[in-house]
Amino acid sequence: MKILVINGSPKKDKSDTMHITRAFLDGMNEVAHNEIKIITAIDKHIEYCTGCFACMLGGGECIHHDDMRGILEEILDSDLLIWSYPLYCYGMPAPLKALLERTLPLSRMTMQKVGDRYEHVGQADFSHLKYVMICGCGFPNSQHNFEPAVMQFERCFPNEHTIITVPESPMFNAPEAAAVTEPRLNLIRKAGREYAESGTIGEDLLKEITSPMIPEEQYAQIVNGTVN
Structure with a gap:
């Protein structure tokens, strides 16, 4: 399988979320x-989308001549896209959002109704693609934090998507937290095996992965520097 990981963290290789990925x-x-x-x-030169729609009306050609053209080729040549990023303001970091917006050349301006909503008709064939979202955040709980990012991902990739969200993710970059992070990484490795075998991850396993690694109050105290 050809897997393209799109690392959206400005921390690059030091990303907390990339430990999970x-x-x-x-x-x-x-x-x-x-x-x-x-x-x-x-690390890529990606200009902002200007909303001119030249790409959707003119055969997929963007007005910007930057790294995005090669990235689109990489996307279409892949079987699985893994979007790996930390939660910034309840959504994607700006460099990744710019990349996502510049995937517009893959669609046409024309629309079709799918279920109860309208979608743009594809300008390229990406029906073979599957999508995984892996997102970590610095808060101690999943609820009332990841929902906006999850909804955006589900709207952008309504088919063949799998979503993994992990709270307390800065702990993955803390060697002293290995006693709790290693068991969680083992669960995530198990999820990777399940996904490779079946294309899905069991609900019970996802529930374990998305739960706090340590009690929420204890984590908040550590972050706030108030632990005795």
């Missing part, structure tokens, strides 16, 4: 070898 990939590779490429959004 690497564990997921390790689990997938235990089942079968995968060809993996990682793109770090902040």
Whole structure:
């Protein structure tokens, strides 16, 4: 399988969330070898979409001549896209959002009704693609934090998507927290194996992964520097 990981963290390789993503990939590779490429959004020259719609009306050609043309080719050549990013203002970091918006050339201006909503008709064939969202946040709880990012991902990729959200993710970059982070990474590796085998992750396993690693109050005290 060709897997394209789009790392949306401005921290690049030091991303808290990339610890989760690497564990997921390790689990997938235990089942079968995968060809993996990682793109770090902040390292790429990606101009902002101007909403001119030239790409949607003119055969997929964007007015900007930057790194996005090659990224679109990488996307279409992949089997699985993993969007790995930390939660910024309840959504994507700006470099990743700019990349997502510049995928507009994959669609036409014309619309079709799918279920109870309208979608743009594809200008390129990306029906073979599957999508995984892996998102970490610095808050101690999942509820009332990830919902906006999850809804956006579900709207952008309504089919063949899997979503993993992990609170307390800064702990993955803290060696002293290994006693609680390693068991969580093992669960994520298990999720990677399940996904490689079946294309899904069991609800019970996802519930374990998305739960706090330590009690919420204890985590908040550590972050606030108020632990005795």
